[in-house]
Amino acid sequence: MKYTHGGQVKDFLYDRMVRFLKYLFKVINVIIIIALLTIHFVLKESSYEASLYFYTFPLPIIIFIVLVLSIFLKKRKYQLILAGVLLIIWLWRSFRIHIADTIEETDIEVVFWNATHERDFEEAFEVNGSIPDVLALVEHGKFQVSTFQQKYPNYNFYRSIRGISIFSKTPLKIINETTSKYKSNFINFETQGINFYVFDVSASIDVPREWELGFVNALIQKTDNTVILGDFNVPYESMYLDTIKTNFNHAFSEKGNGFRETWFWNMPLLSLDHIWVSKDLEILKTVKVGTFKSDHSMVKTFVRNN
16 A cells, blocks of 8 residues: 555554554563463472562462553453452462351460561550460560569560560460571460460561571471461461471461451461461461551460360
């Protein structure tokens, strides 16, 4: 076809450019989706670099990206179907519905909370709605244990210099506390007739989680009559939690309701905060407490020591 006017040529070039850009967007769209799905379902934590992408793009984020990209597509049917399938997978993995068992006075209420460097025991009691039997705080604010000990003389408090503090209604026995080379913190204590491990795993992106979860697994010496509390800074799906999964039940997965994810700011993106209970103890009820006092939700469970 021969064009005799400059305007017709411009229209032709513009049309070709628009078609090329649409085609290019479709190609980029497919590449992005394939890359995200490969990272999440195939590569996972196969390498340090892959693990960074795996943690950065949890399934809710991938679903969001797929939906946003579909807005710019004229034919978005298959992309919406993909988003729906991914949503079903996420719900199947993370959403739980359980009927809680009856809680008796002899049962033990155990609470864990990453307090985001600003909160203390008083605010933890407030968020929880009551004073639990055992409470572990990590990354809490500045406070004096003596102040709380005076206010609650019949209870027991312990503050570690490594950023973990413990409360118990019954006497505490500190067995061990240490920190890794890369600032993952640990306390092992006994109270309520149960052995407790508390971990606050380093969140540094330049420290491979394989190293720090190796530190965690090496310190778990008891697998009976034991409760593990912690911010592990890896999601429930992480392969680095497989050793713990072998010997312990995940409190929320067993008796929780709603989404398992505890981060960030009440949006269910990653399940970083966990309570694990040895299989000889009975989990009665588990609750995730949303709060804007921290970017981490509080987690609590009720345990029966048979």
